[in-house]
Amino acid sequence: MSTSLATYISLPGTTAEAFEHWHEVFGGELNLMRYGDTPMEGMPFEPDPQAVAHVALSLPGGELTGGDVMDDKDYPIRDTAYSLLYTVESPELARELIDKLISGGGSENMPFEKAPWGDWYGQVFDRFGVMWAFSVESGESGESGKATG
The missing domain is CATH 3.10.180.10 (2,3-Dihydroxybiphenyl 1,2-Dioxygenase, domain 1)
Incomplete structure (x- = not known):
């Protein structure tokens, strides 16, 4: 495997919807895994089986990855500090x-x-x-x- 850099974004329970939307907009290859699709033994928390454990959208020129936020904190998404x-x-x-x-x-x-x-x-x-x-x-x-x- 070669060295690479991908963007990772955590969304508050909307990760699957967001990545499916981005897949419709940009195309590419989408791979989505929910916690219910994984062996959950040994997890340090009790995830919702429908929550996104990991998702990757491979696009020409790069990869966008992410997962659902696993705590109850309110993280700002809409901001101009990043794009x-x-x-x-x-x-x-x-x-x-x-x-x-x-x-x-x-x-x-x-x-x-x-x-x-x-x-x-x-x-x-x-x-x-x-x-x-x-x-x-x-x-x-x-x-x-x-x-x-």
Whole structure:
């Protein structure tokens, strides 16, 4: 196995729904395992058998992983302190993905357009409160004019 870095996100009981939504939006390969699918002997806590123990969504360029939060604390999800940055090949593809997240209950945070540094950039919050940032390098195809949806 080679060295890699994946993003891991814990959601408050909505992990399965979120990853299924992201799978619909982005495609890729989805592998989801619930606690009820695992041998639960020796666990330091009593998980809900329907809670997500681990999920992985393999996408072109990376992997998004996660699981359900296992305590009763209220963790902030919607925030601008972090985002999932997805760099894609064209402004048209980025706009298509942004539109899918918005039509799935999300909202635009920053319009997707040419940024002052020359690349395309924009942000959207999905319906789970996760901020997705989209980037297209200026040397990529489709860079003339504003990307439209």
